[in-house]
Amino acid sequence: MYPLLAGSALAGSLADIEHVVLFMQENRAFDHYFGTMAGVRGFSDPNVQVNSDGKPVWEQAVDSALTNDTSYLAPWYLNYQGGSFLDATQCMVAGDNGWNDNHAALNGGLNNHWATNNTPWSWGHYQRSDIPVQYAIADGWTVGDMYQESVIASTNPNRVTWASGSINVPGSPQTKSEGGYPYIDNNETPGCEADGFNCYPLTWKTTAEIYQDQGVSWSIFQDADNFDDNPLAWFGQFQDALTGSALSNKGMVGQSLDTFYAMASNRSLPAISYIIGPTELSEHPPYAPRDGAWLQKKIVDAVTQGAAWSKTALIISYDETGGWGDHVIPYHSPNGTQGEWLEDPYGKVGYTYSGPGFRLPFYIVSPWTRGGKVFTEHADHNSQIMFVEEWLQAKGKDVVTSQMVPWRRAHMSSLVNAFDFENPDTSLPSLPEAPAPHTNAQGVYDGSSYCESLYSATRPTVPYTSQISPDDVSSLSEQGFKEMRGTLTEGRYIVFEMAGYALTNAGEPATDFTATEATSTHSDITQRWVVHSLVDGGDTFTISSAKDGRYIGSHTGLIDNSSGAESYTVSFVASKGYALQKQNGKYLSVDGSGNLQIYSDVSYFDAYSVTYSS
Structure with missing residues (x-):
């Protein structure tokens, strides 16, 4: 048996991972859970979309059917009334999680109809005191703040993507006979809906079958009550698998959660574990986040206190938003992309993209993601598939699926940049206690x-x-910072540091930015910057100062507006940090004496996503 390690271990590589645990919960949105968290793209987003009417998406439209007392609904804390609501909202329902209502809330990209086309409760959020375990796990390791649902739809399409990489939108690698064009609802009735979509069962190849073919160990872990959340069970090849076969034993029957805990303890987990929780612990409204927290802590404790902790990565995600809103307009493919765009079969929103959709809570627990960091790359459920592919490729196994839509493979993250393999840390944060879920007289969960x-x-x-003014939405945020990892994306105030110094705008009358000593909390407003993407999903940005809004112009100059701002190509190397390359091909740098330099040779900054009110 391997001893539980503590503190830093020897530097390693992706191939050092022996076990990957994929644990997916239900129906929560990023803002709804983590919008108040410091150091993430939340309620202090400096790049929040402002629509053509001059209103930021914080201002959700209302109508007379809802109220005549105001013209908008701002993000609001669900438990602002206190009292019994501190407990009652644990079992509340917000809105609808289906294709129609969520596309209606998106409103053609304006993202301003959550109140009118879903519900006003969709725009409500929790804070740390309501879901302390989820916050502590995300804070203890690495939270991803640009992880999106794969489909702007309900559970089944998203979990099908998680298990296979596609929902068979026209132009996908699948044929129509393998499940119809496309699968965008929770249909589990054999046959197809009108016009041949939402066919059931599905028959294209899942990733689990590829793992089986390549001799990679894997298993579903679930109890008798699995909330019908096992996506492999929706594929005909698993339904038809012979009793006692690998597909039947591993994919349909699976093993119990108690077996998972025992196997994690004695280092006998398979290479890949899928965790499917029971109904009442799924966090799907009206099932309580605090009950889901109990299950999450059980899984985290099993992994981190197990014999293989130093070799295990646990990826915790949610399948879709559950009717809860998120302020970030989904990053998606260009109009007409094969396998992504389709005519809405329901005839509601016309020609549209299937996804990726709105952001979800997402965090990675492992020795290589320890330390309260934020992972900023565009990702979705396909990213978990691609992570497993890269990991097993590093171990000499080819499990690359041919079923994934090409645009997703090219534009979604593989998650590898979230990991710091040169500095593993097996130490453990202190997690709050999670009260046991309520059970009835028969011992059945009934929370x-x-x-x-x-x-x-x-x-x-x-x-x-x-309600608060839309101008004060940032006041909802906690104060603090997170070290950044991954390809740069918008939505945060950033401090760039090198050799103990940070890029600095001292303000007027200074006409150039410089470098000054960094602070331990990365809180100096003169060292805070905002990046503005020139191409959605690209790596080229203009950069403005949080101090006075001035932009970086030519050389080291500061100018009053974006006209004439110099563009910077920002690249990330997992073992080094962020390189800031100017239009002329040279790189920003800071020397050991704190002098700002521009060199032909690349140098790398550490970057911190910060949230401070002043």
Whole structure:
């Protein structure tokens, strides 16, 4: 048996991972859970979309059917009324998670109809005190703040993507006979809906079958109650698998959660584990986040206290938003991209993209992601498939699926940059206790019905007449920072540091930016910068100062507006950091004396995503 390691271990590589655990929960959005978290793209987003009417997406449209007291709904704290709502909202429902209502909320890219086309509760959020375990896990390791649902739709299409890389939008690698064009709803009735879409069962090849073919060990872990959340069970080849066969034993029957805990303890887990939780612990409204937190802590404790902790990566994700809103307009493919765009089969929104959709909570627990970091790359459920592909390729196994839509493979992250393989850290953060879920007299989980029996109202009053100003949404945020990892994306204030110095705008009358000593909390407003992407999903940006809004111009000059701003290509190397390359091909650097330099040779900055009110 291997001993539990503590502190830093020897530097390694992707191939050092022996076990990957994929654990997917249900129906929560990023802003809804982590919008208040410091150091992430949340309620202090400096790049928030402002629509042509001059209103930021913080201002969700309302109509007379909702209220005549205001013209907008701003993000609001679900438990602002206190009292019994601190417990009652644990079993509340927000809105609808289906294709139609979520595309309607997106409103053609304006993203301003969450209140009118879903519900006003969709725009509500929790804070740390409501979901302390989820916050602590995300803070203890690495949270991803640009991880998106794969489909702007409900559970099944998203979990099908998680298990296979596609939902068979026209132009995908699949044929129509393998599951219809496309699979965008929770249909589990044999046959197809009108016009041949949402066919069931699906029959294209899943990643689990590829792992089986290549001799890679894997298993579903689930109990008898799995909330019908095992996506392999929706494929005909698993339904038809002979009793006792690998597909039946590993993919349909699976092994219990108790078996997972035992196998994690004694280092006998398969290479790939899929965790499917029970209904009441899934976090799917009205099932309580605090009950899901208990399951999450059980999984995290099993992995981190197990004999193979130093060799294990646990990826925790959610399948879709569950009718909760998120302010970031989905990063998606260009109009007409094969395998991505389709005519809405329901005839509601016309020609549209299937996804990726809105952001979800996402975090990675491993010795290589320890330390309260934020991973900023565009990612979706395909990213988990690609991570496993790269990991097993490093171990000499070819498990690359041919079923993934090409645009996703080219534009979604493989997650590898979230990991710092040169500096593993097996130490453990202190996690809050998670109260055990309520059970009935028969020992069956019944937290949602018990909660609903205690409170006549689980939905708080929408604060139309007492809400914050859209200009004050950033006041909802916690204060602090996170070290950044991954390809740069918008949505945060950034401090760039090198050799103990940070890029600095001292403000007027200075006409150039310089470098000054960095602070331990990365909190100096003169050292805060905002990047503005020139191409959605690209690596070229203009850069402005949080101090006074001035942009970096030519050389080291600062100018009053974006006209004439110099563009910077920002690249990330996992073992080194961020390189800031100017239009002339040269790189920003800071020497050991704190002098700003421009060199032909590349040098790398550490970067911190910071959230401070001043």
